[in-house]
Amino acid sequence: MIKSFSACNRAGIPDEADLELINKYALVPLKKEEVFVFSVILCDNELDRDFERFSEESLYALEKLFEGKTGILNHSMQSEDQNARAYRAKVIKDGSKKTADGLDYMYLKAWCYTVRSEKNASFIRDIESGIKKEVSISCSAGKKVCSVCGKTGCSHKKGGVYSGRLCFMTIEDITDAYEWSFVAVPAQKNAGVTKSAKINKKENSMENILKSVKNGESLTLERDDVKKLSSYIASLEKESADGRLYRESLVKKAKKYFAVAIDSLSGDCVDSLLENQTCENLEELCSALKKQASAVIGPVPQLLREEKKTDAGANSQFKF
């Protein structure tokens, strides 16, 4: 489920208290001037254009769940898009305003930070200039309760009027919050509240998809989820191809050192020793063999030095 809202304000330098909270998440303590803070309204209890709203309990549940959550762009799980984090979240009651159905207006506000870096410069500029201000959240909820009959899954239609009563759904039993996101779809309706899609459907974050896969649980994937999953797999394949190349280069190197350090070993024996070794083991082996090789023949000759690129010498393998 994704809900979108508009509001982003107070941007700039954190005070001491902010910085202390932020540094709970930073591996290396950040200085004031290294951080850019801003606040967003993640969601509220107003009826949205789909005649749905969060209950008060839901807002408080989200308050807990969103603290520390990552902010991304367009709900994409690409890690380069993860450029902000909510370090504090609080439900705020605004006594001066009522919701469409007469409740005291309340909203969930989050204070967020991002690091002032070259990579984030345009992101920060977009926030400061008000270009980035539509925020949407991704969360899952257990049920929607009908305003007319108080039940779930009834036949009343949202937006319909029954005996003078408007039908809308209250979102309850929040089970999880995944992330918040700056979205490119303004589509604003009244009161700055927008919503981008699909209600009562659990939005699968990559994290959750992987969790389900690891736990062997069944899960239903929407087209968007499949896209996310396939780009994730593509990135893994790329990483594994890189890893394979690196491993091959280590095996090649180890063979050369073997040939000098322990020249009585047969090629087959060396092959089987190197087979199925982790890169870590191969690195260790190479450095041990290198030492041994220089003990045998003195300073390691040109051919055995770290290959400097250009595969020229690489094929002049030792004969066993």
Ligand SMILES: [Zn+2]
């Ligand atoms: Zn109903």
